[in-house]
Amino acid sequence: xxxxxxxxAVLIGLLATTALAGPAPARADEEQAPEPPRVELVLDVSGSxxxxxxxxxxRISVAQxxxxxxxxxxxxxxxxxxxxxxxxxxxxxxxxxxQDTQQIVPVxxxxxxxxxxxxxxxxxxxxxxVGLALRSAAQDLGTGATTRRIVLITDGEDTCAPPDPxxxxxxxxxxxxxxxxxxxxxxxxxxxxxQLLCIANATGGSYTAAQSxxxxxxxxxxxxxxxxxxxxxxPTVVGGATACDSAPLLAPGVYADREAFSEHRYYRVPIRxxxxxxxxxxxxLDRPVNRDYGVLLRATAxxxxxxxxxxxxxxxxxxxxSAGLRWSATAxxxxxxxxxxxxxxxxxxxxxxxxxxxxxxxxGTAATPGMPVELTIxxxxxxxxxxxxxxxxxxxxxxxxxxxxxxxxxxxxxLTRWWVATWREN
Numbered sequence: 555x556x557x558x559x560x561x562x563a564v565l566i567g568l569l570a571t572t573a574l575a576g577p578a579p580a581r582a583d584e585e586q587a588p589e590p591p592r593v594e595l596v597l598d599v600s601g602s603x604x605x606x607x608x609x610x611x612x613r614i615s616v617a618q619x620x621x622x623x624x625x626x627x628x629x630x631x632x633x634x635x636x637x638x639x640x641x642x643x644x645x646x647x648x649x650x651x652x653q654d655t656q657q658i659v660p661v662x663x664x665x666x667x668x669x670x671x672x673x674x675x676x677x678x679x680x681x682x683x684v685g686l687a688l689r690s691a692a693q694d695l696g697t698g699a700t701t702r703r704i705v706l707i708t709d710g711e712d713t714c715a716p717p718d719p720x721x722x723x724x725x726x727x728x729x730x731x732x733x734x735x736x737x738x739x740x741x742x743x744x745x746x747x748x749q750l751l752c753i754a755n756a757t758g759g760s761y762t763a764a765q766s767x768x769x770x771x772x773x774x775x776x777x778x779x780x781x782x783x784x785x786x787x788x789p790t791v792v793g794g795a796t797a798c799d800s801a802p803l804l805a806p807g808v809y810a811d812r813e814a815f816s817e818h819r820y821y822r823v824p825i826r827x828x829x830x831x832x833x834x835x836x837x838x839l840d841r842p843v844n845r846d847y848g849v850l851l852r853a854t855a856x857x858x859x860x861x862x863x864x865x866x867x868x869x870x871x872x873x874x875x876s877a878g879l880r881w882s883a884t885a886x887x888x889x890x891x892x893x894x895x896x897x898x899x900x901x902x903x904x905x906x907x908x909x910x911x912x913x914x915x916x917x918g919t920a921a922t923p924g925m926p927v928e929l930t931i932x933x934x935x936x937x938x939x940x941x942x943x944x945x946x947x948x949x950x951x952x953x954x955x956x957x958x959x960x961x962x963x964x965x966x967x968x969l970t971r972w973w974v975a976t977w978r979e980n
Contacts, residue, residue, distance in 0.1 A: 589700050591632045591781040592661055594691045595621065598708035600640030603678040609767055613709050613740050614678050620771040621673045625666050627775055635661030635694050636669060639687040640680040651681035652714030661694050682710050685717035692726050692733055701732045703781045705774060709740035711749045720749060723756035724840060728812065728923035735759045736777045738770065756840040789928055794819030798856060798906035806932045812924030818910045823931055824902035825883040830936040834878035835909050838926040842916040851877040852908040861905065881905065882936040
């Protein structure tokens with residue numbers, strides 16, 4: 555009975571303590587459920603989409619067929635929206651026609667039958683307000699911690715600027731909204747190609763010319779599937795400084811920034827002895843620049859001494875340049891011995907990362923906002939080079955060398971006597 559009462563009292567005490575202290579804090583490594591991939595298809599339904607030059611069919615009918623196949627093959631977890639431009643206004647008033655863009659399927663889990671029915675009713679009609687449609691599509695997708703994609707399908711350049719679609723793409727990229735715009739061109743026109751390529755480059759997307767129904771369908775499917783593959787947490791937006799002492803202090807992670815032409819931007823990373831800094835930077839060429847350019851990533855000490863540098867290298871894409879470096883915070887023998895004898899904590903070394911570029915704009919190229927920069931930082935245990943055999947120092951080394959010389963001479967003499975004796979007998 556006494557034990558029972560004691561157990562009850564202890565249990566009541568624990569419950570009271572828990573109630574007063576509140577719920578246990580969540581663990582730092584617990585992650586929230588990821589957001590589903592979000593994609594919006596933006597279709598040009600302007601008058602030029604009537605042209606019947608793709609496998610003998612009109613451009614709009616080929617696009618509608620491609621949409622139906624994409625909707626049928628859509629992954630269940632993907633949230634899809636559809637926006638059109640130039641689809642409703644049949645008049646000649648350009649001011650009215652350049653406002654003609656509507657979302658016909660809201661972004662979310664797709665009702666396949668309703669989505670295909672909405673696309674089937676489209677008829678080529680009006681103007682081509684590409685810039686306004688892109689800005690509206692970004693609002694449709696909303697904000698979040700993950701990358702979202704717009705797939706723009708058009709056969710012509712914007713007929714309503716301003717806003718210029720390329721400037722809109724740069725504006726969206728500069729907002730750090732983690733938005734990628736992929737473009738598909740349905741007409742072999744050089745001006746259209748340049749505009750769609752500019753839109754894609756500004757946001758890290760891709761441009762493709764589709765000259766058949768199979769190419770269009772396959773490319774749209776690929777881009778929608780890529781939305782799931784690239785559905786990751788967006789880089790942290792950070793602002794680099796113009797000097798080391800005022801630079802932001804960064805932990806391991808992925809960061810996004812903007813850098814002006816021929817600028818130097820500084821960031822700081824704390825590194826302890828026995829740790830190795832690994833850093834890389836990628837810079838996107840989202841606008842026309844002169845041919846002679848480069849990207850440089852340097853690690854310097856707080857006093858400006860250069861520790862190591864990484865020159866630019868190709869990234870596999872003509873519109874992105876990258877550079878990387880590694881540096882270990884290794885101490886010399888005396889410092890290491892003093893550290894072992896001392897119980898005081900070792901202060902980390904502050905390393906300044908300097909991102910520089912030698913870009914020069916072509917005439918007429920906008921200087922703002924700056925070029926997109928992605929900086930990746932990791933700090934790992936240092937991996938020193940393997941040690942060679944230790945032959946000792948001073949008298950020990952002299953004794954070893956003397957013994958090695960005597961043994962070598964003795965073996966050489968024995969081999970010579972054996973060879974001479976064998977030669978005389980023969």
